Amino acid sequence: MANIQEVAKKAGVSVATVSRVMNGNTSVTSATRLKVEHAIEELKYEPSVLGRNLRNSESRLLLVLIPTISNPFYTEIINGIEETAIQNGYNILLCETDSSVQRENIYLNMVKNKVVDGVITMDPAINVNKLNDLARQYPVIQCSEYEEGGVIPYVSINNELAAYHAMKHLIKIGHERIALINSDEKFLYARQRRQGYNRALKEYQLPIDEDLIYHTDQLDFDYGIQAMRHLLQLEKKPTAVFAVSDTLAIGALKELNESGFQVPEDIAVVGFDKISFTNMTNPTLTTISQPMYKMGSTAAMMLINNIMGKKVESILLDHELVIRDSTLG
Amino acid sequence: MANIQEVAKKAGVSVATVSRVMNGNTSVTSATRLKVEHAIEELKYEPSVLGRNLRNSESRLLLVLIPTISNPFYTEIINGIEETAIQNGYNILLCETDSSVQRENIYLNMVKNKVVDGVITMDPAINVNKLNDLARQYPVIQCSEYEEGGVIPYVSINNELAAYHAMKHLIKIGHERIALINSDEKFLYARQRRQGYNRALKEYQLPIDEDLIYHTDQLDFDYGIQAMRHLLQLEKKPTAVFAVSDTLAIGALKELNESGFQVPEDIAVVGFDKISFTNMTNPTLTTISQPMYKMGSTAAMMLINNIMGKKVESILLDHELVIRDSTLG
DNA sequence: TTGAAAGCGCTAACAA
DNA sequence: TTGTTAGCGCTTTCAA
16 A cells, blocks of 8 residues: 555655645645645555554544443444444444453553543443543543443433333333332442332332342343243232343243243233334333434534533433333233 | 653663563563563553554454344354454454445455454455455455355355255255245355255255245344235245244244244244344244354454464354254144 | 655664 | 664644
8 A cells, every 4th residue: 555655756746745635735736736636546545544643643433332242222322323433534443341340441441542532331330430530531421321420421311210101101001019120230220220110119109019129130131031030939929020121021021921921911011222122022012212323323422522622411312111012901 | 641752761761671661572681671660650651552553554453344233143243253352462343334335435445544454344245346356455354254266265154054954954844835035145145045945945856936935135123024924925825934034034923923823833934043032032933053153253363363474264164953942843 | 835854652673 | 681763654833
C-alpha cells in the first residue's frame, strides 16, 4: 500500500498538500488538487489510520463491553450502537467480559492506551471504583446497568416502574400468588425490579411471601428451568411467575410444559426484554419491551458527544408491556 | 497518561532502556531495571499501543466479519474466536456487514489501512473477487462459508454429509415425503446441503419433488414460519421437514403448533446448527450439531498463524446428528 | 497557495 | 549494558 510520500512524489507536490487534499482543506488550487487526486487514484492510496491516529491521538474506535454475547438482549443494543457509530465515522470494538476481572482490566486499559476513544459498558458486574477512576479522564457511558447517583452518564429504563407494570397486569387478571425469578440483587436492575414487585403487591394489599422469590446466578435458559423446578416443589405453588429476563422466563415455560402444567391456565408467565424468541415459544410470552436498539444508539450518541467534549445527560427511555398468550387466560 | 520519555527522565535512563524493560529484553542490569520499573509504577505508565503499532506496523487486532449478530449460530463461533485471540495477545473487532456492499468496503479497507492485522469472514454474501484480491496481500480466513476450490484457507464442516445424515435419519424412521427449507442456493452451504438432501433421496429411491423444496431469503424465525405456511398449503403435504438453519426450523415448529399439527406425529422437523434455543422448544428440536466454538477458535488460530507468516491448511470439522423429540415419534 | 519541518510514542539498528 | 538517533505515516504550524 502506497504512503503519502509516494503520492506526493508522483503528483510533484509536498506531503502537506496531499494531506490537505485528503482532508478536504480548501486552500488548494483545483489544478493541484486534480494532480494529487490523480496520483491517489493511480497508486490506490489509502491513508494509514495508524499514522493519522497517532498524530491526532484518536482512534475513532469505541469499546463496547458486554457481560456475554449469548443473551439476545445485548444483540439488539449492539445493533443500535454499531449503526450510530458507523454513521459518525466510528467503529466498535466489541468485547465480552464474561464478568471476569482479568478481562475487564485488559479492556479498560485499552481506553488508557488510546486504542479506543471511549467505552460503553453494559456489564453489571463491573468494578465501579475502577470505572469511576477511568471516567475521570476518559469518556465512559453506562448502558442498561448503571450506578445510582453515580457520576457516569447512563441510558437505561425505569426498571422499578417496568416491574411494577408487569406485576400490576398479573394482579389485575386475578393473580395473588406471584413468584419472582430474580437475578442476584447485587445488581441494581435486580434490586429495582424487586422494588417494583414489592410496590405492586403492597398497593393491592397482597402479602410478600419470601418463598416465592428465587434468585439465579445467571440468566441462561437452564437457570430458568431450575428456578421453576424449585417453585413447583412448593407446597403452596404460585399461580403466576414474573422473571426478570426473557431467557429465564423461557426456561420457566419449558419446565412448566415438561411438568404438564398449562400456561396460562395453571400458571401464567411474564418475562422481561422482549427478545425475538419470545414470539416463538408456545404459548407466546408476555414481556416488558425494552427499547434495545434505541438504547444502543442513544448510548453511542452520548459517547461520541462526550468524546467531542460535550456535556451529556443521563436518560431513562420508555418501556412497554407486551401482553401475549402466556398471560391471556 | 505518562509517555516513555517521562519515564526515562524520571528513571534517569534513555527511552531505549525503558523500551527494553517494557519488552522484557534481557540486556538490562537488574539495578537499571529496578529503577525503570519504579518510575513506571510511580507514573502509572502504560505504553501507547498506537505508537507501538505504528512502529511495528501491526495492530494486534483481528477483524471478524459476520452477516448478522442476531443469529445465535454466530454467537458461539465468536466466543471461540475471541477466547483464542485473547490467549494470543490479540483482540477482535467484530463487525456486522448486514451483507451490505458498502459496509463490506469500509471493513475490508480496515485491513488495507492496517487498522487490523487480518480478517475472519463468515459472510456468505461477501464479494468473492474483492476478498481474493485482499487475500493476495493480507491474511484472510473464511469461517463456515467459503469458496470451493478457492485459494483462501477456511474452516467449515462437510455440509453435504451433514445434510445427508439428517435426511437418512428421517428416511430411516419412515418418512418419504420430506420437505427442504433451504436458503438461497447462491450460497455454497445451501447448495451443499441440497446435494446431501438429494443424495439421501436417491439412495433410497425416493422421488425428488420440487414442490417440497422452499427457498427463503433470510434465516430469521419469520421466514421459517412463512416457509411452513407454504408447505402446509400443498395438496400432498410433507410428513417431515428439514430446515437448513435452526432459526428456520423453530419458525416452522411454531407454525405447525399454531396450525394444530402434532410434532413429530403429524410432521417431523429437523434443524441445523444446534443453537441453545433448540432445547427450549416444545418439542425439543432434532438438529445437526456444528462445533461452533471449535470452528471459531480454529479460525482464530489459523489467522494468527497466517499473520505470523506460517502456511495454513483448510480444515473440515466433524458434525453430529442430535436426535430429540421433534423426530422421536 | 504551497512547502519545510516538527512531532505524535514507540522500537531497533548502531555506536559507545 | 546503555544511549543516540532514525523513522513508522500522518497533520499542522510557520514561513515563503
